[in-house]
Amino acid sequence: MKVKVVTRILEANERIAAENRRLFDEARVYVINLMSAPGAGKTSLLEKTIKELNGKIKTAVIEGDIAGTSDAERIGSLGVPVIQINTGGACHLDANMINEVLESLPLKEPDLLFVENVGNLVCPAEFNIGEDMKVMLLSITEGDDKPLKYPLMFQESSALILNNIDLLPYTNASTEKIRKDAMSLNPSLKIFEVSCKTGKGIAEWADWLTERVKS
Amino acid sequence: MKVKVVTRILEANERIAAENRRLFDEARVYVINLMSAPGAGKTSLLEKTIKELNGKIKTAVIEGDIAGTSDAERIGSLGVPVIQINTGGACHLDANMINEVLESLPLKEPDLLFVENVGNLVCPAEFNIGEDMKVMLLSITEGDDKPLKYPLMFQESSALILNNIDLLPYTNASTEKIRKDAMSLNPSLKIFEVSCKTGKGIAEWADWLTERVKS
Numbered sequence: 202m203k204v205k206v207v208t209r210i211l212e213a214n215e216r217i218a219a220e221n222r223r224l225f226d227e228a229r230v231y232v233i234n235l236m237s238a239p240g241a242g243k244t245s246l247l248e249k250t251i252k253e254l255n256g257k258i259k260t261a262v263i264e265g266d267i268a269g270t271s272d273a274e275r276i277g278s279l280g281v282p283v284i285q286i287n288t289g290g291a292c293h294l295d296a297n298m299i300n301e302v303l304e305s306l307p308l309k310e311p312d313l314l315f316v317e318n319v320g321n322l323v324c325p326a327e328f329n330i331g332e333d334m335k336v337m338l339l340s341i342t343e344g345d346d347k348p349l350k351y352p353l354m355f356q357e358s359s360a361l362i363l364n365n366i367d368l369l370p371y372t373n374a375s376t377e378k379i380r381k382d383a384m385s386l387n388p389s390l391k392i393f394e395v396s397c398k399t400g401k402g403i404a405e406w407a408d409w410l411t412e413r414v415k416s
Numbered sequence: 417m418k419v420k421v422v423t424r425i426l427e428a429n430e431r432i433a434a435e436n437r438r439l440f441d442e443a444r445v446y447v448i449n450l451m452s453a454p455g456a457g458k459t460s461l462l463e464k465t466i467k468e469l470n471g472k473i474k475t476a477v478i479e480g481d482i483a484g485t486s487d488a489e490r491i492g493s494l495g496v497p498v499i500q501i502n503t504g505g506a507c508h509l510d511a512n513m514i515n516e517v518l519e520s521l522p523l524k525e526p527d528l529l530f531v532e533n534v535g536n537l538v539c540p541a542e543f544n545i546g547e548d549m550k551v552m553l554l555s556i557t558e559g560d561d562k563p564l565k566y567p568l569m570f571q572e573s574s575a576l577i578l579n580n581i582d583l584l585p586y587t588n589a590s591t592e593k594i595r596k597d598a599m600s601l602n603p604s605l606k607i608f609e610v611s612c613k614t615g616k617g618i619a620e621w622a623d624w625l626t627e628r629v630k631s
Contacts, residue, residue: 238454239537239566240558267538269564290568292507292538320565321538322454323482323507342557342580343455349484350535351454353505365557371583373613398588 214328217296221303221331228308230261231414232316234294234330236354237338238347239320242364244272245397246338247315251279253407254313258414261311263302265294265319272317282307293324296331313414322347326354334359334413341365345374348382355383360391362406367396429543432511436518436546443523445476446629447531449509449545451569452553453562454535457579459487460612461553462530466494468622469528473629476526478517480509480534487532497522508539511546528629537562541569549574549628556580560589563597570598575606577621582611 225232237243244264251260261282264273273285284302286294299316306314316332318325326335337358339347342365348355355361361383363376376394383390391409395402440447452458459479466475476497479488488500499517501509514531521529531547533540541550552573554562557580563570570576576598578591591609598605606624610617 238535239562240453240555266565268567269561271561271564292536319538320453321507321536323505323534323536324539340455340557342555342583346484346486347454349486350481352483368557368583368586371586 211327214296217300218329218331221296221300224303224308225314225331225333230308230311230314232314232330232332232334233410234316234318234325234332234335235338236318236322236325236335236358237320238322238340238343241320241338241340241343242397243317243320243338244275246362246364246395247276247317248279249397249400249403250315250407250410251276251281253403254411258313258411259311260313260315261306261308263299263306263314263316265298265317267291267319282311288319292319292321293328294318294330295328299330313410322351322354326357336360336362338362338364339379341369341374341376342372343374344372345376345378345382348379348386352386355386355390358387358390360393360406360409363392363394364397366394366401367399426542429511432515433544433546436511436515439518439523440529440546440548445523445526445529447529447545447547447549448625449531449533449540449547449550450553451533451537451540451550451573452535453537453555453558456535456553456555456558457612458532458535458553459490461577461579461610462491462532463494464610464612464615464618465530465622465625466491466496468618469626473528473626474526475528475530476521476523478514478521478529478531480513480532482506482534497526503534507534507536508543509533509545510543514545528625537566537569541572551575551577553577553579554594556584556589556591557587558589559587560591560593560597563594563601567601570601570605573602573605575608575621575624578607578609579612581609581616582614
């Protein structure tokens with residue numbers, strides 16, 4: 202019974218995700234669904250990336266949080282169109298939540314729309330929102346055992362961004378183990394090592410992204 | 417419709433949690449539901465705590481993960497009874513998952529049973545498992561904005577353990593802000609600052625825990 206309900210929810214989600222997809226195509230906007238555990242640095246990555254893309258790619262952001270507007274305020278201060286979704290308890294964004302805010306965004310203006318999902322390494326990976334690409338962020342401080350413990354997100358993502366690489370010497374984590382385990386789950390995964398604090402690796406990631414948006 | 421289903425799931429969970437509670441009382445075992453975001457250091461905290469309690473308090477552990485057995489292997493190497501639950505995709509432990517493994521544990525032997533939940537700062541807080549106390553762990557590297565963004569877990573927990581406090585100088589996080597926001601959500605929250613790497617703060621936390629288990 203429970204499974205049937207879940208299946209029905211996921212089917213409904215796919216239908217609305219396809220409708221979002223149609224709207225994104227019409228507006229010619231590339232959409233990234235950005236996911237990670239809480240505190241891995243999604244908003245910091247967006248801040249750095251938006252500044253790096255400034256003058257080259259027009260961006261907009263949808264922020265997803267259970268509660269609060271602090272992330273939207275951070276992004277808004279960069280002068281980029283931003284909308285905050287508060288899920289009110291739900292642990293992920295779904296296609297319908299995105300669909301409901303699309304009319305409040307000037308969808309035809311940006312080339313690239315980032316959707317920052319709720320901080321959660323599990324559930325967001327199950328819900329398509331009509332995105333072009335899922336990207337996940339992993340803080341090196343979370344340890345190198347995450348790919349094998351949270352496989353779905355690594356399988357669903359097109360790119361993995363290893364953040365806080367400046368803290369690597371203070372952890373027991375091995376980037377080699379993360380790379381090996383993540384690639385075993387998803388051989389086409391593109392992996393970047395960055396530090397949102399020092400800016401290391403941001404340019405390389407932004408260049409790769411620019412290519413995708415412009416193609 | 418969706419809300420009704422969720423309510424029914426939570427009601428069924430409460431019923432089984434009460435049955436677990438009865439079994440725990442019968443066996444005179446104190447049960448802690450340990451929750452955090454992925455990679456905050458739950459297993460590391462258990463390793464340090466179990467060693468600190470050795471000779472004073474007998475412990476056992478239930479490990480919850482979506483996939484894999486690496487945490488159970490780490491705990492097992494300490495010579496402590498341990499069972500691994502693989503949720504196979506589910507983002508939290510529920511009372512029924514616990515109930516199903518209880519007969520495989522020598523429940524009358526330990527004084528204290530730790531249940532390490534799936535790494536997730538959202539959903540585990542909604543599901544009682546019959547525990548005496550919920551304890552949450554927050555890595556300082558996750559930032560100081562987490563209480564206001566994930567309020568339920570801070571409200572449901574009796575204790576908050578701030579881990580990786582040795583990394584504080586390398587972050588922008590403020591422990592004062594975390595304390596202030598967490599206490600505004602839950603004025604009776606007990607807060608510890610620890611480093612599972614250096615061992616700082618572990619003795620204080622273990623002493624506080626011992627008092628509760630023995631009372």
